[in-house]
Amino acid sequence: MRTPTIRTGAALAAAGLTLLAAPAPASAEAPTPSPGATPVTRAGTSFLTATGIAAGQPVRVNASTGDFLYWSFPASAGQRHEVTATVSFPKPHTGASTWTVEVFDGLRRRQACTAGAQAPTVDASARAVTLGCTLRQVRSWAEPWSADPLPGTYYVRLSVVDLPEPDLGLPVDVELLVTADGDGSRDDGELKAPLVPNPKAGAVLTDEPAAAKADEEDDAGFADRLPALGSRWVWSTVGGVLAAVAGVVGFALTRRPRRP
Amino acid sequence: MINKRRSTAVLIGLLAATVLTGPGPAVADEETPAEPPKVELVLDVSGSMRARDIDGRSRISVAQQAFAEVVDALPEETQLGIRVLGATYRGKDKKQGCQDTQQIVPVGPVDRTRAKAAVATLRPTGFTPVGLALRAAAQDLGTGATVRRIVLITDGEDTCAPPDPCEVARELAAQGTKLVVDTLGLAPDDKVRRQLLCIAGATGGTYTAAQSADELTGRIKQLVDRAQETYTAAPTVVDGTTQCANAPLLAPGVYSDREAFSQHRWYRVPVRPGQELRASASVALDRPVNLDHGVLLRATATDGRELVRGSDAGSGRTDVVSAGLRWSATEDGTAPSPGATDAPVPATTVCLVVSNSFAPRPGTRATPGMPVELTVDVVASSPAPAAPDLGRGWVLLALLTLAGLLTGLLVGLLTRWWVATWRQH
Numbered sequence: 001m002r003t004p005t006i007r008t009g010a011a012l013a014a015a016g017l018t019l020l021a022a023p024a025p026a027s028a029e030a031p032t033p034s035p036g037a038t039p040v041t042r043a044g045t046s047f048l049t050a051t052g053i054a055a056g057q058p059v060r061v062n063a064s065t066g067d068f069l070y071w072s073f074p075a076s077a078g079q080r081h082e083v084t085a086t087v088s089f090p091k092p093h094t095g096a097s098t099w100t101v102e103v104f105d106g107l108r109r110r111q112a113c114t115a116g117a118q119a120p121t122v123d124a125s126a127r128a129v130t131l132g133c134t135l136r137q138v139r140s141w142a143e144p145w146s147a148d149p150l151p152g153t154y155y156v157r158l159s160v161v162d163l164p165e166p167d168l169g170l171p172v173d174v175e176l177l178v179t180a181d182g183d184g185s186r187d188d189g190e191l192k193a194p195l196v197p198n199p200k201a202g203a204v205l206t207d208e209p210a211a212a213k214a215d216e217e218d219d220a221g222f223a224d225r226l227p228a229l230g231s232r233w234v235w236s237t238v239g240g241v242l243a244a245v246a247g248v249v250g251f252a253l254t255r256r257p258r259r260p
Numbered sequence: 261m262i263n264k265r266r267s268t269a270v271l272i273g274l275l276a277a278t279v280l281t282g283p284g285p286a287v288a289d290e291e292t293p294a295e296p297p298k299v300e301l302v303l304d305v306s307g308s309m310r311a312r313d314i315d316g317r318s319r320i321s322v323a324q325q326a327f328a329e330v331v332d333a334l335p336e337e338t339q340l341g342i343r344v345l346g347a348t349y350r351g352k353d354k355k356q357g358c359q360d361t362q363q364i365v366p367v368g369p370v371d372r373t374r375a376k377a378a379v380a381t382l383r384p385t386g387f388t389p390v391g392l393a394l395r396a397a398a399q400d401l402g403t404g405a406t407v408r409r410i411v412l413i414t415d416g417e418d419t420c421a422p423p424d425p426c427e428v429a430r431e432l433a434a435q436g437t438k439l440v441v442d443t444l445g446l447a448p449d450d451k452v453r454r455q456l457l458c459i460a461g462a463t464g465g466t467y468t469a470a471q472s473a474d475e476l477t478g479r480i481k482q483l484v485d486r487a488q489e490t491y492t493a494a495p496t497v498v499d500g501t502t503q504c505a506n507a508p509l510l511a512p513g514v515y516s517d518r519e520a521f522s523q524h525r526w527y528r529v530p531v532r533p534g535q536e537l538r539a540s541a542s543v544a545l546d547r548p549v550n551l552d553h554g555v556l557l558r559a560t561a562t563d564g565r566e567l568v569r570g571s572d573a574g575s576g577r578t579d580v581v582s583a584g585l586r587w588s589a590t591e592d593g594t595a596p597s598p599g600a601t602d603a604p605v606p607a608t609t610v611c612l613v614v615s616n617s618f619a620p621r622p623g624t625r626a627t628p629g630m631p632v633e634l635t636v637d638v639v640a641s642s643p644a645p646a647a648p649d650l651g652r653g654w655v656l657l658a659l660l661t662l663a664g665l666l667t668g669l670l671v672g673l674l675t676r677w678w679v680a681t682w683r684q685h
Contacts, residue, residue, distance in 0.1 A: 144536060168457060205510065235650070
């Protein structure tokens with residue numbers, strides 16, 4: 001009588017473990033636009049005028065060879081972005097050209113690509129060129145001195161870096177897509193203000209601002225003092241509770257069943 | 261992803277807690293500039309526009325059709341002006357012919373019928389005073405707090421230099437008002453292309469070679485629309501100094517300045533304890549420079565000690581080279597003790613210095629300096645997380661549960677064995 005019960009318990013635990021250890025589904029397929037997303041048909045020409053897009057929103061724009069095209073997209077902690085672009089040439093080019101897609105964060109710091117053809121060169125006979133850049137996972141916090149990717153605005157710049165001069169100004173069709181993968185961050189720490197640039201015109205101060213009280217943290221309410229859902233405190237407490245319950249269950253399994 | 265969602269669901273179920281996680285990226289508050297977007301189209305009506313080489317039609321008729329379509333599709337709030345050059349003087353006197361530029365539609369709310377009629381009567385006539393027309397167009401657009409755009413459409417190089425149109429463009433860009441010149445070449449040859457590329461590069465504009473009516477119309481429409489879509493307040497012009505002590509003191513916002521080759525420009529920013537300084541600088545390559553280039557942005561204390569630096573370098577064709585940095589005041593000194601927060605705390609002054617490692621090509625003009633765009637922001641600092649020695653994740657839960665189960669089983673078996681032994685005695 002006892003053995004089957006224990007076996008069932010062990011089987012349950014094993015099944016639970018396998019279930020928990022199962023890897024998240026891999027996303028190896030080619031990035032596709034989100035269904036129903038409105039295509040963007042514009043592009044900015046500088047950091048300040050970058051056209052805002054969202055992940056999964058396709059961009060289709062006509063441009064001239066030699067234009068510097070800018071887009072910006074928001075990123076949150078835990079996400080991993082992939083930028084893919086296709087530039088097609090309706091008119092033949094006279095020579096080889098090198099195209100590049102570069103990504104910058106809200107502070108215009110260059111971001112590394114972990115994968116993708118960031119700066120491909122195509123010869124004169126090519127009708128199109130495909131570019132790609134996979135970014136690092138966005139961290140929820142990083143030291144001010146580090147260059148880690150943080151939540152906020154990211155800029156994409158698409159341009160041609162090398163080409164024969166007569167090809168400048170010829171029409172090109174640009175297609176671009178930014179996809180986001182992953183959600184939520186397991187890092188500790190939080191960036192108080194995301195890296196979103198402040199676009200308003202600056203003001204030159206005439207004299208040093210007077211000494212003032214340090215910005216005091218608002219008195220945190222009871223709710224603010226509670227650890228956030230998903231914090232280490234909550235996970236560990238839940239783990240302790242589960243361990244206690246499992247202990248009682250384990251103890252109960254070894255008891256001789258009562259005779260009716 | 262799925263794991264995370266599952267974990268959240270389970271945790272909600274277990275705890276029924278309603279504490280929210282951190283906020284998403286905030287959207288910066290948009291400020292609508294006080295002025296409507298202003299664009300001026302500058303059309304070359306010189307004799308060469310008679311050439312019939314665009315889809316079998318004359319260049320001027322293609323341009324006229326394009327203008328009519330653009331005027332019809334003009335966004336409501338955009339103020340459009342039209343200036344022509346080489347439209348009236350039929351003589352051979354170069355001096356007189358090179359003064360030939362008129363504004364046929366003043367910059368303002370557009371009367372579509374009148375504008376189209378004015379364009380339809382144009383006949384290709386005279387010289388090509390591009391430089392003069394650019395200067396006049398900049399005056400037409402006036403000064404103000406927003407970016408102005410000029411769209412220059414021409415088929416031939418300037419026949420009236422001096423003034424060299426590219427020098428004029430650089431000079432206009434260096435003046436207070438932010439001005440962008442987009443250029444369109446109608447069936448351009450090498451010389452025209454180089455000249456238009458130079459004008460566009462000097463002002464941060466674009467260059468397009470239009471070889472069909474559709475291309476021309478589509479591009480002008482796109483540029484006029486872009487004037488409205490990407491219409492932003494122009495950055496505040498500031499004059500950086502050569503040392504920190506007398507540098508301008510900057511509040512958060514966007515600034516523009518000029519920096520010559522191997523020049524350093526200093527600025528100061530006040531940062532209070534508990535605040536984080538964020539700055540970025542972009543230096544534009546508005547003239548031919550050597551292949552390799554770089555930008556360095558450093559933050560130093562007033563005594564010259566370096567706090568942090570940001571840099572970027574590159575090679576080849578590009579529009580701007582940018583660098584950015586973050587620096588947090590609380591990391592530097594001692595954290596304010598809880599009792600002392602009532603006392604006034606003076607702001608720390610941080611010096612910012614922008615330098616570049618561009619090298620001019622032989623013959624490249626050094627003045628005015630290259631455009632610098634500086635953004636400064638001061639936000640709440642993000643202290644380093646104080647992580648407790650605790651765990652997180654499903655593996656941890658499974659491990660704890662398994663350990664609990666095994667302990668329970670072991671204790672249970674031991675108890676049974678002990679009770680059995682005790683009964684026997």
